[in-house]
Amino acid sequence: MANLDVVDASKPNAATRSGADDLPPVDRVEGLSVDEFVARYRLPRRPVVLVDALKRWPANGPYTPEFFAREHGRREISCGGKSYLLAEALALQEQATDGRPGPYPCMLKEARDFIRDIMPRLPWALPNRHTHPLVPELVFNAISHIDIFFGGTGNQFPFPHYDYLRMHGWVAQLHGDKEMTLYEPGQEHLMYVDPQRPWRSVMEYADQPDYERYPLFRQVRSRKVVVRAGEALFIPCGTWHTARCLNPGISVLFDQLEASNWREFVGEVVAMRKRARQPVKAVAIGAYLRLLGPLLGIAERFGANRRADWGVPTAAGEGTMLRKTQGA
Ligand SMILES: O=C(O)CCC(=O)C(=O)O
Ligand SMILES: [Fe+2]
Numbered sequence: 001m002a003n004l005d006v007v008d009a010s011k012p013n014a015a016t017r018s019g020a021d022d023l024p025p026v027d028r029v030e031g032l033s034v035d036e037f038v039a040r041y042r043l044p045r046r047p048v049v050l051v052d053a054l055k056r057w058p059a060n061g062p063y064t065p066e067f068f069a070r071e072h073g074r075r076e077i078s079c080g081g082k083s084y085l086l087a088e089a090l091a092l093q094e095q096a097t098d099g100r101p102g103p104y105p106c107m108l109k110e111a112r113d114f115i116r117d118i119m120p121r122l123p124w125a126l127p128n129r130h131t132h133p134l135v136p137e138l139v140f141n142a143i144s145h146i147d148i149f150f151g152g153t154g155n156q157f158p159f160p161h162y163d164y165l166r167m168h169g170w171v172a173q174l175h176g177d178k179e180m181t182l183y184e185p186g187q188e189h190l191m192y193v194d195p196q197r198p199w200r201s202v203m204e205y206a207d208q209p210d211y212e213r214y215p216l217f218r219q220v221r222s223r224k225v226v227v228r229a230g231e232a233l234f235i236p237c238g239t240w241h242t243a244r245c246l247n248p249g250i251s252v253l254f255d256q257l258e259a260s261n262w263r264e265f266v267g268e269v270v271a272m273r274k275r276a277r278q279p280v281k282a283v284a285i286g287a288y289l290r291l292l293g294p295l296l297g298i299a300e301r302f303g304a305n306r307r308a309d310w311g312v313p314t315a316a317g318e319g320t321m322l323r324k325t326q327g328a
Helices: 034-042 065-072 086-095 215-219 259-275 279-301
Strands: 027-029 048-050 076-079 082-085 106-108 146-151 156-161 168-175 178-183 222-227 232-235 240-245 249-256
Touching: 034 048, 034 232, 065 086, 065 249, 076 086, 076 106, 082 086, 086 106, 086 146, 168 178, 178 232, 222 232, 259 279
Parallel strands: 027 048
Antiparallel strands: 048 232, 076 082, 106 146, 146 249, 156 240, 168 232, 168 249, 178 222, 178 240
16 A cells, blocks of 8 residues: 555546556456466566456455445544544545546554454465564654545545555455556656655656656556456556546455565565664664565465464454444
């Protein structure tokens, strides 16, 4: 995920830029085994849509905007830095059009509120190293690893970025359709990378770029893929992307750290410390994580880092939003 401060992602959507779809389409596959996924997509770093990925999740089906408005409408939610009642934000998104989008991004960030509804963690998204006790929390810089996004027609996540600390990104779509634009890695020289935050471009509104200011962006190769309800998109680490909601929808966004993106992850953690002018910490954390990587690799051969419950602690009765309507 992108580790945003606050994004103003509520500006109107504009016409799609020309030539945006100039890479081959993203594969959409059903019944893919984890081994095939690793060989064909994770290791070669190719994005893929797993069309039947969410069928074991209790949230798949029951999680709709209507359900949240009815059952959890009085809950507060922060959208782009402003606070709303969930029912109010959902009503604005429901009425939105391409030219007049509602508030965004609206996220439920407390994973322990809904984690049981999205269990098990997708087997293709395992192993995952976030919650291993030897990986110190501080390296993640308070990033949230699992968010639920609510969006309506025209809402965008409009600036190209790759997910923070070069983790793999997953977009699990529970309701509605989300269009993702993926930009082939290795095009950073064309993407106007923000030197202070090198995981994002300074350009907003990649769908309607200001080519006077950003002429090189014309040459960037990208492809669009629509993720539909019940599907999950794998975004390999370092893949630049933007997002756009085609209609009212709900997505779970989460990230993944494992052996094949560990080296890049360590590089990002070290670079972040250096930018923060902490050279000694940068060397120490880098050395520690480089030693830890192979050890975790061995532990994973014996089944470590495969928690189907995402490693999120919940007490009895917690962790689900699918409580029954009173009297039902
Ligand atoms: O708006 C979205 O669904 C995409 C958000 C995203 O790419 C991120 O949080 O990293
Ligand atoms: Fe992202």
